[in-house]
Amino acid sequence: MSELSVNHLLGIKYLKEEDIQLIFETADHFKEVINRPIKKVPSLRDITIANLFFENSTRTKLSFELAEKRLSADVINFSSAQSSVKKGESLIDTVNNILSMKVDMVVMRHPNPGAGVFLSKHVNASIVNAGDGAHEHPTQALLDSYSIRERLGDVKGKKVVIVGDILHSRVALSNIYALQLQGAQVMVCGPKTLIPKYIDKLGVKVETNLRKALNWCDVANMLRVQNERMDISYFPSTREYTQQFGVSKDLLNSLDKEITIMHPGPINRGVEITSDVADSKQSIILDQVQNGVAVRMAVIYLLASKIKQ
């Protein structure tokens, strides 16, 4: 297959397994490109991309912007804090105003789940979801799987545990879809209060004992506790959370095997993982960041090639 089956990247839910393989193969080429002395290709020189961030982001925004610039696209940035959204403009109006400046693609992060899907039905541009509320964060899941594939050779048949705040995490849901599509087994682990009811309906295992989960898995993806999304208290104290669900070097060393540690960032050092784990050889956290640029270049390149002239 040489073409994506979709015109927008709204979520992993809408992708086929072949789409993911095509994105990874294309990302391999871009990973080679971004390690050249000159890290830029001219493919998207006639494409303009708007990055619309209605919610704070550092890593994702930088990563997208870098990916777009390495493809030679023209980039405009927008963050809601300094915009007319504060004056009461609707999402469709905001985006249509931007599109009337001849923009071909929109990368959007929005606090409301489904914002990307909604937008794709109402505006005439290719939409990339860079995180919609607690729903999906497809490029993060893609770069996570890509990093697993790079470290372990293949995603198929691997056992991955996602640890932490599953309830508020878009990374968790996208990762579950992506990993299952590629034939991996998925487990979620965390305090009962932070695991959504009925998550087992997605075909994932649920475990509340971290040691058991880590002994089962090949890869542990450690999520951040999203204090900013918590309206009530989900666990007694940070200290207690760390004692039960934090990964330390001692814990890793006491396991039967060597597992790979991932984290989508930003890390709360000393909460979900300790510094010596984050900086250890078992951690591929910085590889994830580097791969993020290559994977986003692949997604943007493949979607842009479907925009007709």
Added chain:
Amino acid sequence: MSQKVLLNAKEVNIILHRLACQLIEKHNDFSNTVLIGLQPRGVFLADRLAKILEEDYKIKNIQLGHLDITFYRDDFRRGEKTLEANTTKINFIVEDKNIVFIDDVLYTGRSIRAALTAIQSFGRPNEIELLTLIDRRFSRHLPIQPDYRGRQVDVINNEKVKVNWKEHDNEDSVYLIEK
């Protein structure tokens, strides 16, 4: 669809040896020269020439690379299909090197234009030459001509030149295919 043989295996072999000798005449021991095969079809020719230079003419340490030009092409979004990339393999510095681009068929010259842009990502070479097995005359869109050519052919636009390689297509041959 009809096809006619332009070159058979024996003729291809003679031409490859002649091209190898022409390269030696210009580049001597290849100490400052690198051969770059252009993806997808030029790499077979480049690999074969490097093998002839090493085995038949005992030239050591030939530096050989493969360059993919997909992201540098000028027809992105112009066709129906997504342009699919191939692997680039250049494990050396091209700064101040003499580069020989190697491709099987020179037609419009647009691939070579893309390759000239692509190679700049790896540094500033001293000079760049072009070697092609088949030079399709009268069909250039750009002012690009080969420095070493295997065979020049006059082909009209609705005809296609197909180069086959033993490693990939089971035989060495060049066909003229009428669409």
